Amino acid sequence: EAQVTQNPRYLITVTGKKLTVTCSQNMNHEYMSWYRQDPGLGLRQIYYSMNVEVTDKGDVPEGYKVSRKEKRNFPLILESPSPNQTSLYFCASSLGRGTDSYEQYFGPGTRLTVT
Amino acid sequence: KNQVEQSPQSLIILEGKNCTLQCNYTVSPFSNLRWYKQDTGRGPVSLTIMTFSENTKSNGRYTATLDADTKQSSLHITASQLSDSASYICVVSAGGGNKLTFGTGTQLKVEL
Numbered sequence: 001e002a003q004v005t006q007n008p009r010y011l012i013t014v015t016g017k018k019l020t021v022t023c024s025q026n027m028n029h030e031y032m033s034w035y036r037q038d039p040g041l042g043l044r045q046i047y048y049s050m051n052v053e054v055t056d057k058g059d060v061p062e063g064y065k066v067s068r069k070e071k072r073n074f075p076l077i078l079e080s081p082s083p084n085q086t087s088l089y090f091c092a093s094s095l096g097r098g099t100d101s102y103e104q105y106f107g108p109g110t111r112l113t114v115t
Numbered sequence: 116k117n118q119v120e121q122s123p124q125s126l127i128i129l130e131g132k133n134c135t136l137q138c139n140y141t142v143s144p145f146s147n148l149r150w151y152k153q154d155t156g157r158g159p160v161s162l163t164i165m166t167f168s169e170n171t172k173s174n175g176r177y178t179a180t181l182d183a184d185t186k187q188s189s190l191h192i193t194a195s196q197l198s199d200s201a202s203y204i205c206v207v208s209a210g211g212g213n214k215l216t217f218g219t220g221t222q223l224k225v226e227l
Contacts, residue, residue, distance in 0.1 A: 004158075042204070042219040043159070090158050101147045101166055101208075106158030 002027045004107035006091050012113045013081055021076045021110050023091030031094045031102070032074040033058065034066065036087040037109075043090065049074055081114045088112075117142040119207050119218035127224045132195055136221045138188040138205030146208040150179050150190050153202045153220070162190070162203075195225045 004025045013019055025032065033048035035058075045058030049068040063085055065077040074093075078085060091107040119140045128134050140148070147166045151159035163172045163179040165188070171180045176193045192199055202220040209216070 040219060042217040044217070045215065092158075101164050103161050103164065104149075106160070108158050109156065 002105070004091055004093055004105050006089075006107040006110050008110060009108060010111050012115065014115055015082055016080050019078050019081060019112075021078075021089060021091075021112070023074045023076065023107060024072050025074075025091075025093040025105070026072065027093060027095075027105065028071065029093035029095055029105075030071070031096055032068070033092050034064070034074070034076045035090045035092065036060065036085075037090060038087050046076070046089075081112075083114050086112060086114050117207070117209060117214065117216045119205055119216050121203075121205050121218040121221050123221060124219075125222040125224070127226060128195055130195060130197060130225050130227055133191065133193050134195060134223065136190045136192075136203050136205075136223070138190070138218055140186050140188070140205070140207045140216070142186075142207040142209050142216050144209060145183060145186075148179075148181055148188050149206040149208070150177070150188075151204040151206060153204055155201070159204055192223075197225050197227070199223060200225045 007022045030051045034046040035043045037043045044060050046064050047066040049055045055066050089110045092104050094102040094104040096102045122137045149164045150162040153159040162174050162177050165172050165181045167183050178191045181188045202222050204220045205218040207216050
């Protein structure tokens with residue numbers, strides 16, 4: 001089954017404790033991205049990757065890191081989480097860029113709470 | 116600044132009725148417009164993708180329209196079902212890059 005998986009689905013952590021949210025897709029997609037969703041703000045792009053070893057900042061990259069060492073995986077790293085990073089996070093993948101009209105597939109989401 | 120505005124913010128309708136959701140955008144240059152359905156606590160799922168040259172696209176009971184001149188789109192849901200209860204998000208892509216601008220969504224509730 002074609003899908004995007006994220007782990008963990010739920011995470012409660014404390015300020016400053018490094019964490020990684022994993023994202024994996026089995027569709028051989030080149031394009032992957034991370035979003036956060038907050039009430040009243042809609043989805044905002046954090047980082048995206050056009051292919052292996054190619055990443056770039058989205059709208060809200062501060063406090064986040066990503067890496068793309070393999071085509072299928074695109075982990076999101078919070079080196080020193082803060083309470084304002086409490087949010088619902090989604091990973092997504094597609095064959096190509098958003099401007100190329102390829103369908104984008106979203107993962108199930110990771111609800112992160114930073115206390 | 117690229118913006119996508121959706122209306123209404125929320126809507127309650129009776130099962131079996133039709134409804135129309137609106138999306139206005141100021142994204143430039145326009146590349147494509149997407150409608151997503153997002154069930155509570157789940158990731159968005161694509162309903163339609165329309166490019167500049169398309170002015171209507173259907174996916175079952177969902178029909179999206181696009182007027183690129185007025186920069187407006189609508190999503191029409193026919194014969195609503197309880198399972199249509201969800202947030203519907205309009206997303207516009209700008210040409211020349213990877214920028215996707217998301218609306219804040221319309222929360223639809225279908226009641227018996």
